[in-house]
Amino acid sequence: MQFNNSMQFYNNRERGERKAMNFLRQFVSMICLFGVATTLGPQLAAQQSSQEAAPAQQAQPAQQPAAPAQSESKTAPAAPSTDTASKPKADASFHGVKVTDPKGKQTDAQLVFSDSADKLIVRVADRDFLTVPYDKVDKFSYEYTKKHRVTQGAIVMVASLGAGAIVMLTKSKSHWLYIDFHEQDAAKSVVLRMDKNEYKSIMEACKAHTGKAVEDLQEAGKSKDKNAKSDNGSSKPSR
Numbered sequence: 001m002q003f004n005n006s007m008q009f010y011n012n013r014e015r016g017e018r019k020a021m022n023f024l025r026q027f028v029s030m031i032c033l034f035g036v037a038t039t040l041g042p043q044l045a046a047q048q049s050s051q052e053a054a055p056a057q058q059a060q061p062a063q064q065p066a067a068p069a070q071s072e073s074k075t076a077p078a079a080p081s082t083d084t085a086s087k088p089k090a091d092a093s094f095h096g097v098k099v100t101d102p103k104g105k106q107t108d109a110q111l112v113f114s115d116s117a118d119k120l121i122v123r124v125a126d127r128d129f130l131t132v133p134y135d136k137v138d139k140f141s142y143e144y145t146k147k148h149r150v151t152q153g154a155i156v157m158v159a160s161l162g163a164g165a166i167v168m169l170t171k172s173k174s175h176w177l178y179i180d181f182h183e184q185d186a187a188k189s190v191v192l193r194m195d196k197n198e199y200k201s202i203m204e205a206c207k208a209h210t211g212k213a214v215e216d217l218q219e220a221g222k223s224k225d226k227n228a229k230s231d232n233g234s235s236k237p238s239r
Contacts, residue, residue: 091115092205096195097177099124106193111202113209120179120210122190130190132181140206140214141178142199175199177206177214 092113098106099122109129112121120137122130175194182188194202203214 092209094194094198094202094205096198097122097202098193099129100191100193109192111192113205115209122192132179134210136181136183137210137212138180138182138187140203140210140212141180141217142203142214143176143178143217144173145176145218146173177202 094111097109097111099109100106107124110123112123114121118134120130120132120134121128175196177192177194177199178189179192180187180189207213
């Protein structure tokens with residue numbers, strides 16, 4: 001009887017040990033599976049997301065040709081503005097001129113080409129001494145000499161003038177500008193002494209603002225002398 005009890009005890013103990021071992025193996029397996037899932041889970045998820053993104057990247061180049069049209073529209077040159085074409089040219093002003101009268105008196109003056117008013121203005125002491133519309137100017141003449149001419153009808157600082165041309169003599173050669181114009185039916189002119197540093201710019205401004213070039217009287221005189229000599233030479237009888 002005691003032997004049977006001992007055998008039953010050992011059998012129960014062995015059975016309990018097997019159950020414990022089975023439980024321990026299952027527990028260890030579960031721990032291993034959890035570790036594998038923790039390690040491989042993020043890698044599998046990243047691999048799956050990259051596989052899903054690949055077809056989208058392959059399909060994207062088919063939509064890219066529309067991009068150049070947008071860049072072309074952004075870089076298309078703007079139409080030129082018409083505001084600059086409608087604006088008048090800037091006025092030109094020269095302060096180094098003098099107005100001369102038949103007595104040789106010279107007065108400081110300012111010569112202004114006013115494109116906004118289409119007028120040539122000579123100012124003396126901040127007052128408009130002479131105003132001539134561009135379309136009333138007949139011609140401009142230039143001369144570099146000691147002698148300058150003041151013709152009848154000239155606008156000068158004195159009222160009376162003798163008939164014909166009055167030749168004025170200065171101490172040294174100067175640059176002279178003659179402005180011939182008409183006022184109604186009367187022919188008039190004004191004589192300006194130009195500064196040596198401004199006379200070229202003034203002559204260029206005459207052409208640029210009024211459209212009338214300045215005639216060089218000395219060059220015109222030389223060409224007349226050459227023509228006269230050639231005519232005299234051709235008129236001599238041949239021997």
